[in-house]
Amino acid sequence: MTYEFPDEVEFFEKGFGYSCEYDHDEGLFSFIKTYETDEKLIFTHSPFMNNSVSVKLFYGTELVFHIYKEEITRIAFQAWGSELVLRVYLANDDNNFLVYFEPKPRLRYVEPNI
Numbered sequence: 001m002t003y004e005f006p007d008e009v010e011f012f013e014k015g016f017g018y019s020c021e022y023d024h025d026e027g028l029f030s031f032i033k034t035y036e037t038d039e040k041l042i043f044t045h046s047p048f049m050n051n052s053v054s055v056k057l058f059y060g061t062e063l064v065f066h067i068y069k070e071e072i073t074r075i076a077f078q079a080w081g082s083e084l085v086l087r088v089y090l091a092n093d094d095n096n097f098l099v100y101f102e103p104k105p106r107l108r109y110v111e112p113n114i
Contacts, residue, residue, distance in 0.1 A: 003051045005029075005075040006086075011043075014077065014084065014101070019044070033101055039064075041105040043086060045075060053088050055099050055107060065107060067097070 011031045019032035019042045027048035033041045037059075044054040050070035057064040071091040078087050084102035097109035 003047065003072050003074055003089075005045055005047075006077055010077060016043070016101075033105070035105065037104075039105055041099070041101055043099060043101075045072065051091075057105055057107070067107065067109060069097075 008029070008031075014033075016031035016033045019030040021028060021030035021042065021044055023030075026046075028044060028046050030042060030044035033043075035041075040058040042054075042056040042058070044056075046052050051072045052068065052070045053072050053075065054066070054068045056066045069088065069090060072088060073091045074087075074089040076087050076089075078085050080098070080100075082103070083100055086099040086101065087096055088099065089096045095110050097107065100106045100108070
């Protein structure tokens with residue numbers, strides 16, 4: 001399965017930089033956005049690890065949340081009103097998730113009812 005994802009330049013244009021988890025040789029594309037509030041948002045995706053996405057939010061050194069999903073079909077930058085998001089589309093799930101990164105970091109995702 002393949003998936004679509006933004007070019008690295010788009011991440012840089014949105015204020016992200018490379019995170020320490022970035023490893024091009026391993027196909028691990030990881031970006032970090034830091035905030036004046038001492039928060040750090042790390043967004044990682046990989047076409048070689050079952051089309052996966054990992055999102056972490058740190059406040060200082062404390063991990064606030066970490067979500068990891070596989071079988072991603074698409075990643076796209078979008079705007080929701082005055083907020084900017086990374087939208088992650090999942091292959092087997094109607095509930096895509098939103099990673100808000102401007103003006104403040106947060107996540108919107110609901111597990112489907114089984």
